[in-house]
Amino acid sequence: MSKTLNVLLAGFGGQGILFAGKTIAYSGLMDNKEISWLPSYGPEMRGGTCNCSVVISEESIGSPLVTQPDVLIAMNLPSLDKFVDAVVPGGTILVDSSMISKKVERTDVNVYYIDATKIADERGLKGCAIIILVGKMFKEVGFCTKEALDKGIQKVIPAKKAAMLGLNQEALKIGMES
Amino acid sequence: MxxxxxxxxxxxxxxxxxxxxxxxxxxxxxxxxxxxxxxxxxxxxxxxxxxxxxxxxxxxxxxxxxxxxxxxxxxxxxxxxxxxxxxxxxxxxxxxxxxxxxxxxxxxxxxxxxxxxxxxxxxxxxxxxxxxxxxxxxxxxxxxxxxxxxxxxxxxxxxxxxxxxxxxxxxxxxxxxxxxxxxxxxxxxxxxxxxxxxxxxxxxxxxxxxxxxxxxxxxxxxxxxxxxxxxxxxxxEQRAEEFMTEDAEIVIVAFGASSRVARSAIKTAREEGIKVGMVRPITLWPFPEKAIEKTIPTAKKYLCVEMNMGQMVDDVRLVVNGRKPVEFFGRTGGVIPTPAEVLDQIRALAGKEM
The missing domain is CATH 3.40.50.970 (Thiamin diphosphate (ThDP)-binding fold, Pyr/PP domains)
Incomplete structure (x- = not known):
């Protein structure tokens, strides 16, 4: 990983975009990295598109708004169309191919298609599709140590929702193995 | 801790x-x-x-x-x-x-x-x-x-x-x-x-x-x-952060969110060899006149970066008082400037004069 990793997660409200962003952010924090997390906010969140910028860095973070992502996680077609050209050359795009049938035309980026929503539904992990993609991102980009990721997912799930921890850990594992 | x-x-x-x-x-x-x-x-x-x-x-x-x-x-x-x-x-x-x-x-x-x-x-x-x-x-x-x-x-x-x-x-x-x-x-x-x-x-x-x-x-x-x-x-009670200002020929003045964007741009510009730094006002009133004054000897130009049409730039001009040119760059209406946009401004100022 270079000094700074800019991550953009985008999809519909309700797909866990902000939660997945927090998972990545907390994992980076467990490695004692500098972190920022910036959500889109306002009416666009209510059923519309939702996105979240996460920066993990060795040094203090300037703008927390990611305009040229190193990694894009796209959970629906409007999000992919909107941000595909913004990804830096050599960057990584993770696509939920259950939601997006279109293929990325660019050849200067690494693209991974995961049938995340379908896999999640089949395995009883409804709502965890994006965490499968976070697992895949961990495997391909290595944004933190494995230990930090394990701690990060524990940190981000509040005590009263402890039942969700196992499901999310399972989803991460599926992503890392796919 | x-x-x-x-x-x-x-x-x-x-x-x-x-x-x-x-x-x-x-x-x-x-x-x-x-x-x-x-x-x-x-x-x-x-x-x-x-x-x-x-x-x-x-x-x-x-x-x-x-x-x-x-x-x-x-x-x-x-x-x-x-x-x-x-x-x-x-x-x-x-x-x-x-x-x-x-x-x-x-x-x-x-x-x-x-x-x-x-x-x-x-x-x-x-x-x-x-x-x-x-x-x-x-x-x-x-x-x-x-x-x-x-x-x-x-x-x-x-x-x-x-x-x-x-x-x-x-x-x-x-x-x-x-x-x-x-x-x-x-x-x-x-x-x-x-x-x-x-x-x-x-x-x-x-x-x-x-x-x-x-x-x-x-x-x-x-x-x-x-x-x-x-x-x-x-x-x-004046307070300000001085960032890479010791030898700065271009001095950016920015506060709050826009200072974060400017900081990213300054780091890149420094890698390109441009002598640029920033005074970041922490107190907006009282305006940190002393911190700006300290940069006058090395400064050739000032650039105020704000998320508005140019407001704090008035206070910078009052301190600089005509001794050096004070330029402005801003985005408004809810748009956050990008480090690339600020970097372009820095490069242009450096090219114009140095």
């Missing part, structure tokens, strides 16, 4: 206020600051404090006036249009020589404007949040840690000089999360308030909180006395 936690700026600021003894919060919801009110509503009752959602912003600021007159630490928060509504009450607080903390999590304007981050209330905060001759102590955080650290500072300075304080934040800092550390809990030494209207119990003459003075000479003397305090604040 306490553990670092990830928190939204709005929530971190609210927690900081509670931790430094502010038990009285009066507010009204508005995006993008509502998390402050929501957090207070959850936490303050458990802390033995008062959270009150007022019927309007005007009511909320007048409740702050009442609470602070009684000698307790008290605050309100809002975003740009809501802060405008508070202006009458803020002027009354200043005219009554009371401390109070007002938070503005700015959004685009004028009017209802938008809900995305902005810095277009700089003039309002530093020149005239309300009618009459008065100033507020204004702090501009640029990180979530500063959203926390500036809360006790705002209270302490406000109480020391008996002036209202403002933390001028914006939607980006309010909504984003960053690791933050809360200072070890200590008994906050809240200054004695012999002026407070908290019951004389027949042991002292009664205190009166008032901003009405019919006799012009009386009012003039009072305002003049207040301005003597403002001069002390100007002399003693």
């Amino acid at each position: 306490a553990e670092k936690v990830l928190m939204k700026g709005n929530e971190a600021l609210a927690e900081a206020a509670i931790q430094c003894g502010c038990k009285h919060y009066f507010g009204y919801p508005i995006t993008p600051q509502t998390e402050i009110a929501a957090y207070m509503s959850k936490r303050l009752p458990k802390e033995g404090g008062v959270f009150l959602q007022a019927e309007s912003e005007v009511a909320a600021i007048n409740m702050v006036l009442g609470a602070t007159a009684a000698g307790v630490r008290s605050m309100t928060s809002s975003s740009s249009p809501g802060v405008s509504l508070k202006s009458e009450g803020v002027s009354y607080i200043a005219g009554s020589d009371l401390p109070a903390l007002i938070i503005n999590v700015q959004r685009g304007g004028p009017g209802l404007g938008g809900i995305q981050p902005s810095q277009s209330d700089y003039w309002q905060a530093t020149k005239a949040l309300g009618h009459g001759d008065f100033q507020m102590f204004v702090l501009a955080p640029s990180t979530i840690q500063e959203m926390v650290d500036f809360v006790p500072l705002a209270f302490e300075v406000g109480e020391k000089y008996r002036v209202p304080s403002m933390i001028l934040s914006d939607g980006m800092l309010g909504q984003m999360m960053e690791p933050v550390e809360f200072p070890e809990k200590k008994d906050t030494a809240i200054a004695e308030k012999p002026w407070a209207t908290n019951g004389h119990q027949n042991k002292r003459p009664k205190n009166i909180v008032n901003s009405l003075y019919i006799e012009p000479e009386v009012l003039e003397n009072l305002v003049k006395e207040r301005y003597e305090r403002y001069e002390k604040i100007k002399a003693e």
